[in-house]
Amino acid sequence: MDSQGYFGRFGGRFIPEVLVATFEELDRAFDELKRDPAFWQEYVDLMSTYSCRPTPITYAENLTRHLGGARIYIKREDLNHTGAHKANNVMGQGLLVRRMGKSRVIAETGAGQHGVATATMAAKFGLECTIYMGEVDVERQRPNVFWMERLGATVVPVDTGTRILKDAINEAFRDWVANMDTTHYVFGTACGPHPFPALVSYFQSIIGVEAREQMLKSTGRLPDRVYACVGGGSNAMGIFQGFMQDDVELVGVEAGGHGVETGEHAVRLAASDASLGVAQGYKTFFLQDEDGQMRETHSVAAGLDYVGVSPILSSFKESGRVRFESATDAEVVEALALTVRKEGVIPALESAHAFAGAFREASQMSNDEIILINQSGRGDKDIFTIADAFDDPKWRDFIRRKAAQYDA
Amino acid sequence: MLEKHLRTKLVDKDLLLMTHLVLGYPDFETCRKTVGEMVAAGVDLIELQIPFSEPMADGPVILRANQDALAAGARVEACLDVAAELAAGFDVPFLIMTYFNIVYRYGVERMADRLQAAGIAGAIVPDLPPEEADGYPEILRQRGLAPIYLFSPTSTDARMARIAEIGEGFVYCVARKGVTGAATTFSDDLAAYLARCRRATRLPLAVGFGVRERADVEFLRGKADIAVVGSETLRVLDTHGVSGVGAFLRGLIAA
Numbered sequence: 001m002d003s004q005g006y007f008g009r010f011g012g013r014f015i016p017e018v019l020v021a022t023f024e025e026l027d028r029a030f031d032e033l034k035r036d037p038a039f040w041q042e043y044v045d046l047m048s049t050y051s052c053r054p055t056p057i058t059y060a061e062n063l064t065r066h067l068g069g070a071r072i073y074i075k076r077e078d079l080n081h082t083g084a085h086k087a088n089n090v091m092g093q094g095l096l097v098r099r100m101g102k103s104r105v106i107a108e109t110g111a112g113q114h115g116v117a118t119a120t121m122a123a124k125f126g127l128e129c130t131i132y133m134g135e136v137d138v139e140r141q142r143p144n145v146f147w148m149e150r151l152g153a154t155v156v157p158v159d160t161g162t163r164i165l166k167d168a169i170n171e172a173f174r175d176w177v178a179n180m181d182t183t184h185y186v187f188g189t190a191c192g193p194h195p196f197p198a199l200v201s202y203f204q205s206i207i208g209v210e211a212r213e214q215m216l217k218s219t220g221r222l223p224d225r226v227y228a229c230v231g232g233g234s235n236a237m238g239i240f241q242g243f244m245q246d247d248v249e250l251v252g253v254e255a256g257g258h259g260v261e262t263g264e265h266a267v268r269l270a271a272s273d274a275s276l277g278v279a280q281g282y283k284t285f286f287l288q289d290e291d292g293q294m295r296e297t298h299s300v301a302a303g304l305d306y307v308g309v310s311p312i313l314s315s316f317k318e319s320g321r322v323r324f325e326s327a328t329d330a331e332v333v334e335a336l337a338l339t340v341r342k343e344g345v346i347p348a349l350e351s352a353h354a355f356a357g358a359f360r361e362a363s364q365m366s367n368d369e370i371i372l373i374n375q376s377g378r379g380d381k382d383i384f385t386i387a388d389a390f391d392d393p394k395w396r397d398f399i400r401r402k403a404a405q406y407d408a
Numbered sequence: 409m410l411e412k413h414l415r416t417k418l419v420d421k422d423l424l425l426m427t428h429l430v431l432g433y434p435d436f437e438t439c440r441k442t443v444g445e446m447v448a449a450g451v452d453l454i455e456l457q458i459p460f461s462e463p464m465a466d467g468p469v470i471l472r473a474n475q476d477a478l479a480a481g482a483r484v485e486a487c488l489d490v491a492a493e494l495a496a497g498f499d500v501p502f503l504i505m506t507y508f509n510i511v512y513r514y515g516v517e518r519m520a521d522r523l524q525a526a527g528i529a530g531a532i533v534p535d536l537p538p539e540e541a542d543g544y545p546e547i548l549r550q551r552g553l554a555p556i557y558l559f560s561p562t563s564t565d566a567r568m569a570r571i572a573e574i575g576e577g578f579v580y581c582v583a584r585k586g587v588t589g590a591a592t593t594f595s596d597d598l599a600a601y602l603a604r605c606r607r608a609t610r611l612p613l614a615v616g617f618g619v620r621e622r623a624d625v626e627f628l629r630g631k632a633d634i635a636v637v638g639s640e641t642l643r644v645l646d647t648h649g650v651s652g653v654g655a656f657l658r659g660l661i662a663a
Binding site: 004012013014015016017018019020021022160161166170173174177178179180275276277278279280281286288290291292293294 | 460461462463464465467468471472475478483484507508509510512513514534535536537539540557558559560561562563564567571582585586587590
């Protein structure tokens, strides 16, 4: 990264003048924190007492046997408090907010994971909290909205644009430009204006640091390939950073939606549909039309349904350090079903993209090779979404009866 | 060129009026008529916004207009055609305002050539700070276009000085924190900020964000050179139609 926050030709800071001073303040706070030798330990201590760090790696013996190829290990980010890797970034930024002395946090959320994690952090640290969430997502993720509100956050449904994640980001920025004196914007992924891509990746690197050590300890060597799903890119950045300097192939799996050829997907790096652009404060590959207007995206996993992608991952695409693939909604649901049945672990639909990508390749590999999959989040709390994805008739009947009880 | 034009105007008037509209909102024909009303009402300068799907610095009124214009099919090329037509048809300077992605996708040089050919006076790109300029102000200047930059109340004196160096035409002083369209308190704080802006640059000062009524315009007299009425014009257009815009603007500036 250069001093302007560029990774190769991606990144930067395209912000209105009124936010410049706020970003300079954030630069200073982040620099101080990185230089403070005590900070990382403070962060690790917090995560080991409030969340479930270090999260274990699990040997997926049954999947390994079933697929008949490489040995499969799973990094269990689903065991974090609030059920996803999002907690790492949020608690780290919470410590940063305390150092900056701000009293209020705002955040965008797509599926709701980052919103719930932020609301949790705000409750613990005694901060006022407002979450911006696209109206479409509020509709499809009511359980997360319920928890955010119980945790004391104000959830603002965003009814502009396509009414999903990117629109929630715009709205959070609009709040921030008016309230930056008291407020920190807890950006949820490794995107946005500098220093957010670096800041979020810094906190998420705890995944890779742990995973590298754990793999060495339990298998005596490093994995041959590491798989992670890629929405904004924070869980992928998290686990990949543990293996950057090693001879380990890194594979990012994007949301293929209904298939790249249908145009209804969120594939920015694994295919050539996206092009270089500048939006939401940074330069990266965006799914946009020829005028530069952002397109609608689709994924069964709300957390991957985003037009842009981490500028750091764009630079890795260009350098060839990371290979990018995609998995369709149908492949993902199948991979999820298989994982649940074979291993008794329940990945989130987002994470199941990494599993689908890995399963496709594992059987072609030899049984002395090792792969590691990042299970970025758990699926059991997204029961409404997953039951729909499985098209489960008994669940539908249950919901109908439950609804009838409210009407009675 | 733009600055010289404004200076000449400022000999006769102590405060100029700049208005704003979103190209293609609600349709191009209404834009043409609205500009006609603006010019007839005595507006000195008009800002034409090319709509963008992610207008991060705009508040609800202009945001909706961006979306509606795009939904109605406003393409960049058509916006530029209409801008050229307006610039040829009316004797006031026109500026293009848009977000950087529109310029970037079109190509900075190609856009600058197009604006020059269209007779546009300058451009405002609010999400392109000086740090990311990458040749942009020079490319505009070489074609006689003014790269217009913004000051905000959070800009330090040193930063204002730096912005003043690369900007041309005038400096757009954002009156307060926040996005376009919300209320602004026209207070001593604002006066002190404008005095600070004045010390930082020899360029004329335009003040926008929350200028809504005659009292706001009067407040700015003597403290700035140009009052910018953006969201409020759109609100009037929505509620009172094209003819309402003319009446509203005449009410703002009547002596």
